[in-house]
Amino acid sequence: MTKRKSIIITVALLIAAFALSAVAFGNSLNCCKAQKSSGQERAQAARAVEQDGAQTATVEVTDKGFEPSSLKLKAGAPAKVTFVRKTDETCAKEVVIKEYNINRKLPLNEPVTVEFTPRKGEFTFACGMDMIKGKLIVE
Numbered sequence: 001m002t003k004r005k006s007i008i009i010t011v012a013l014l015i016a017a018f019a020l021s022a023v024a025f026g027n028s029l030n031c032c033k034a035q036k037s038s039g040q041e042r043a044q045a046a047r048a049v050e051q052d053g054a055q056t057a058t059v060e061v062t063d064k065g066f067e068p069s070s071l072k073l074k075a076g077a078p079a080k081v082t083f084v085r086k087t088d089e090t091c092a093k094e095v096v097i098k099e100y101n102i103n104r105k106l107p108l109n110e111p112v113t114v115e116f117t118p119r120k121g122e123f124t125f126a127c128g129m130d131m132i133k134g135k136l137i138v139e
Contacts, residue, residue, distance in 0.1 A: 045070035045137050054078040054115075059125075059134065061085040061092045061106060066125070066134035073138045075120040082113040092127035097136070099123045 046068035048055035060067045085106040096103045100116045118138040126133040
C-alpha cells in the first residue's frame with residue numbers, strides 16, 4: 001500500500017511540474033507575441049517634443065510591446081524619455097538601453113523617466129530579456 005501511495009504522489013508531482021512548465025512557457029510566448037504584433041506601428045517613428053530645454057517623449061508598455069516602438073531624437077540635445085508599464089502580461093518589466101548604460105525597473109502604472117544625451121545613430125531599447133524591443137533613431 002505504501003508503494004502505491006508513493007507512485008500516486010510521484011505522478012501528482014510530475015503533473016504539477018508539467019502544468020507549471022506549460023504556464024511559464026505560455027508567458028514567454030505572450031512576450032514574443034507582443035513584439036511581433038506591433039509591426040505596422042514600427043513603420044512610423046514618433047518624434048520627441050522640445051520642452052524646457054530637453055527632448056521629451058513617453059513610451060507605454062502594453063500587451064503589444066513598446067508604444068511607440070520607435071522614437072526620433074536630435075543628437076546632442078538632452079533627452080527625457082518616460083516609460084509607463086500599463087500591463088502585467090509581458091516580460092517588459094524593465095527597460096534596458098545598453099549603449100547608454102540604462103537599466104531601470106518599470107513598476108506597473110508608475111512613470112519612470114530616463115535622462116541621457118543621445119549621440120547620432122540607431123540604438124535599441126528592450127525589456128530585460130531582450131525579447132521586446134524598440135528603437136531610438138538619433139539624427
